[in-house]
Amino acid sequence: MIALRAGWRRGLILLRQSFSNGAELFAHLFWPLLMVGAAVALRGRDFGAFSLGALAVPGILGMNAAFGMVSLSQQLTADREDGTLLRARATPQGMPAYLIGTLLLVGGGLLADLAIFLVPAALLVPGLVTGGVGTAATVAGLLALALVATLPLGVVLGAAFGTARAQGLLTLPILGLVAVSGIFYPLAALPGWLQAVGQAFPVYWLGLGMRAALLPDAAVAVELGDSWRHAETVGVLAAWAVAGLLLAPVVLRRMARRESGSLVAARRDRALRRVG
């Protein structure tokens, strides 16, 4: 109970801080609006019967949802590096509250970013199906599934790539993954083995689910097998969610168990040496 309440409060405080300082507020607005700009710029270019702009919007949504994973993993690494995690460990109920607070921070921030992107995009990019309650419910459900599928994976990545430098290396394969996930151009245009790689990861399925929700039915012609593959989308995302939820607590406990004051002090000394 204490953990739930404290974690919730912690998350709200973190979110408020994240939306009330200049640098972070800029990041919250800059990237989504840049993406809106990209989608608007692409709206005149056609791919088959559809504008590339309309095709890109759902993909960008899906991609950003998957990027929540990376933000969470970076957050975890930063919190380990600066001793936040150790403080949580030194507090009763501190670890579960820390985890809840961090999930709220990253999940809430992500949803806000997506809204900042989707609302102007829906108004400015023609060819999207955004009217009905059904669409809104599908998008909301898909985003919920996206968070459950990707945030636990972020915990696993954060634990596995423990230093800021390793996190930097991590962005390269993630960008590669986005490239083969049919976000900016259809997967059908890629060679077969790259299609297989793309379909193994959640980014592609998030994009596909978003396209199914936001594009007119005729757009299905662009997809593999001319199908939205609803069942497969839910199945693959659910599988990633289960895997993440099973793994995350184990690796987080392992990671926290190894933290101690002397480790944080050693990292501080290293960082200060780098700076000084």
Add this chain to the structure above:
Amino acid sequence: MTVIDVDRLRMRYGAADVLHDVTFRVDAGETLAVLGPNGAGKTTTIEILEGFRRPSAGRVAVLGTDPAQGGDAWRARVGIVLQSWRDHGKWRVGELLDHLASYYPRPWPTADLLAAVGLTGQAGQKIRTLSGGQRRRLDVAIGVVGRPDVLFLDEPTAGFDPVARREFHDLVAGLDTTVLLTTHDLDEAERLADRIVILDRGRVVADGTPAALAREIVGADEVRWRRDGRRFQEWTPDSTAFVRELFAAHGTAIAELEVHRASLEQTYLALVRHAEVAS
């Protein structure tokens, strides 16, 4: 009542033993300083007691519980003063203390705690804007926010200027709880501790009050004098009586009298000099 009970504690990293059969106890209300040169095993010991590391062998109990098995109820009774660096930099001082207080069953009210550590004026300030000394006082406030029955401080004043050090000592001396602190600063140990354990290369080489340690280990005061142009030097457990007799016997013939009381510093240096040379 024994609050901390350490019995034949051993820690082994690979093939090297870092702690050899370390044994000591701390009673309720006592302040114990674990003193020793760098690499003596102080930090390893305190991190085992905090439940952050598992010992290789031996029995450890803090508040009657093995720290490695300590649950949330145990955690709530244990305060740890961590050396903060830049965590929670965006939080405001009062906001963080309020938040952390909500994890404990009987926390200090934030206003009282801020007053106790002298940060009332900084309550609304962002933590990353605090000075080094203010930040350490906040670390202490965070350590005691849950009114712990035992408080751990690892090298609490490393890197302090003399003023900050003095303020910090006054703050810790005013705490009403059992305290275990590590330090390599003799003056700090003498000022704060009721009792001192000296660790050297993973072994307890001394355990007692500062005065008792000085007496037991050096054992004697040093008295030097000159008489009839000759120098004399004597070691004696009771230098006052010795000098009285010296004057009774020789009167004004005694010149250049020096009495060096057995000091903790001598004790300490005698005990760890070889370690400093080796390291």
